[in-house]
Amino acid sequence: MLTIPGQAARFCDGVSRRNFLKIGGLGLGGLALPDLLRADAQMGSGRSHKAVIMIFLPGGPPHQDMFDLKMDAPSEIRGEFNPISTKVPGIQICELFPKMANMMDQLSIIRSIVGADPDHDAYQCMTGRSLRRPKPPAGGWPSMGAVLSRLNGPVKPEMPPFVGLAPKMGEMRWANPGKPGFLGPSHAPFQPNGFGKEDMTLNGITLDRLNDREHLLKQFDQFRRDVDSSGAMDGLDAFNQQAFGILTSSKLAEALDVSRESVSMRDTYGKGDPKNRADGGPKNLEHFLIARRLVEAGARCVTLAFSRWDWHGRNFKRGREDMPLLDQGVTALVNDLKQRGMDKDVSVIVWGEFGRTPTINKDAGRDHWPRVSCALLACGDMNHGQVIGSTDRLGGEAVDRPVRFGEVFATLYHQLGIDINKTTVPDLSGRPQFLVEPGCQPMPELI
DSSP, rough: OOOOOOOOOOOSSSSHHHHHTBBBEEEEETTEHHHHOOOOOOOOOOOOOOOOEEEETTTTTOOOTTTOOOOTSOHHHHOOOOOEEOTTTTTTEEETTTHHHTGGGEEEEEEEHHHHOSSSOSHHHSSSSSSSSSSTTTTTTOOOOHHHHHHHHHSSSSSSSSEEEEEEEOOOOTTTOOOGGGGGGGGGGGOTHHHHTTTBOOOOHHHHHHHHHHHHHHHHHHHHHHHHOOOOOTTTHHHHHHHHHHHHOSHHHHHGGGGHHHHHHHHHEEEEEEETTSOEEEEHHHHHHHHHHHHHHHHSSEEESSSSOOOOHHHHHHHHHHHHHHHHHHHHHHHHHHHHOTTEEEEEEOOOOOOOOOOOOOSSOOOEEEOOOEEEEEEEOOOOSSEEEEOOTSSSSSEEEEHHHHHHHHHHHHHHHOOOOOOOOETTTSSEEEOOOOOOOOOTTTT
């Protein structure tokens, strides 16, 4: 392990700067940092900096208590919340989202997401693919962040293109920030709040000595290059230089440090609760702000997990606690992106792995319901101020415009400037794989 000594200034979540700069053998989560930076930029990184912020709601949020209230349904289905009108005539959402209601012209609701796996896993929300059907190729499907890393590479050498903010959780499938799949570890997310944080110290080594280590590494590489007649070593210097660039640059640390924001901006987002919720995630509103700061600093994809939505009991009590916080975090992020002129380039999506049962159970909760769920989209230069799809009177089946996960991904890729009908990435066998499942196209309602 390597450690850069210095004052242990603390970040907003209590992680010290010293701990943040901990790198085990230049590795993140057991992966070599130079490998994490080795991105084959098929489309080049000189394009405009478009990005995605993916907000995952672990556990499956109750769609019929959020964006698809059923006031004409029987009491055992209808629930305790009332709808409120929004800025867009004819669109109503839950009363616990007053801030979203006031900016509904900047949001789009999908009420008819279908095809969810019946599993507690972020996989489908990160990849747009099912874990079950058809069977994934060897290595697994890559997440959107990994694909963007593979296709476009880093915007800036000192900033990883893909960052996952989800911390460790009791249910680790909810802590999945988006895996690289068959694209390999070089396109895994940088995880400052997860496994990477514990490996991020340069034990007893000053920056001068780190530079000496860099010089030594170059000497070893030159030796390997001298005995390598294939030329495979060519180009490694550039990736290692990126690794040292991240280590010795303050850009990433600065992006993660919300104390650099004004007090008024931090108050707009709020703080929430950074502690994990049972086996789920934290109610950390600062992650919404950090996500914007990371994208502004050069990240192409940032994922975060907000709270725990697996409400088999006390659904309405928990809704009164969590929904106003989500309302604050999402609207603060959308307003912030717009004020900074980033709203055209940065797409935001909010969703969970599946929906909840129409019938309220004996514990005042709702159980798993993969047959239909919802999603919220914002920014990204999409057509907003609309509801897409509908469900039946009980909120249990999609009856109008069912939307597959892959269609949402196709839309996001389209807004990123990627042609999903032409662009492929190679799997472990070298076979080209399209980015979304067959039959999925960008949603015409949004583009």
